[in-house]
Amino acid sequence: MIRIALLVAGKDLRIERRSRVLLWQVLPFGVTGLLLSGLALGPTQAGHSSAAPGLFYLVMLLVALLMINRSQVIEGSTGTKTSIATLGLDPAGVFLGKALALAVELWLTGAVLLAGSVLFLHTALSGTLSALPSVAVTLGALGAAGSLYGALSGGGQGPATLLPMLSLPAFAPLLIAGERSFSAALRHGSIWRWWVISLVALVAYLALGILLYGVLEES
């Protein structure tokens, strides 16, 4: 299962590296989202870092939607599903691979947007760095949940509004947990209480994906 997961993750990441969609489309979209959030707050509020954790996760959710859709479109392209079915790959491995690839893409985007929040939203560098463990786990959970909801929404072949409708309510607890722990890190408080919630969500989504991904991929 792990070997298949690494193969699938490698395939997805190679496609992203070669197509450069992450670099030229998703990252600029995220940075634009962060800048627009600062503009929406206004010049006096934008300087206050208290809103930054929430804005960071809000932009990450929007970016994640793009990435999930893209990840599923890759899987749904002509011949891919047939090849996977013919090869008899373990669906749990495929799910883990897709979740891992998505998590890596989210971590990269998250790193850029965290730098953006230090620069544009004036979050303290030390606080931002101490929030990294919680951001990593929360974005990992977002990747696992996103892979599951992406498959549920029909692999990019369903209506465009379906994925946000299905996934955004599920992302809400992650948004809350991530924002709380990031805010705590900025105040030099303990991030671990909310970090545990993100960790539980990560484990729960991985377990659900391993159990149920095969059902979704049944022909």
Added chain:
Amino acid sequence: MIKQLAQRLLGPLTLVLLVLTFWLGLWVTPPDKIQGNLARLLYVHPAVAWVALYVSFGTAAVASALYLWKRTRSQVMDRIAHCAMEVSIVFIIVTLITGSIWGRPTWGVWWAWDARLTSTAILGLFELAYLALRRANDDPDLRARRSAVFAIIAAVNVPIIHFSVDWWNTLHQGATAFTENGNLLVHGIMLWTLFISLFAFTLLFFWLLRARYRLEVLRDEKYHASLDEALAQRRREGVH
């Protein structure tokens, strides 16, 4: 025989119990010492929330799990899950509305960013998403499978809602009828009215579920009949 009798009695019994709940709640029970007449809303709100969060969503989740289990996989389970989820949306909306009506004079706002309120609203969004997912898939088997998986994932939200008032220090009150040790907090006619309302709204759910299920069966029959008719017509056209 007994099943038929129970089905026939379900509607009238529900109606009688609902009338009894409203009569007891509005006229017989005394006003609360602190909340006054506002407490009468508690004969409706907790019962509706109980049905929305546990009975109807639980029915949908169990039916979905039974659909995914190959031994019990059938269209009946898929229909039950779908119908229970639709009825659940109605109860969720009523829960949020009655909660808001109670919240305005108590908390001073129609809506508070309270853990239980927010998580209940999120559960409502899950249910709307469930219906959107069903509409997005034309293939009945694919639709049933995806919906069943989604319902099970969404069910994870129910324990979060239940324990949210204990985990987070929020505005919403904790357990109404019992303490953590199981001791009673409400007594006498107020307690009886609370129990009758729980029973009445639970029966109302099953009555609505049965009606919605029958409607779904009729709709399927009509769809298949129109399909058969269309096929027969094409064959007749081929003969001529």
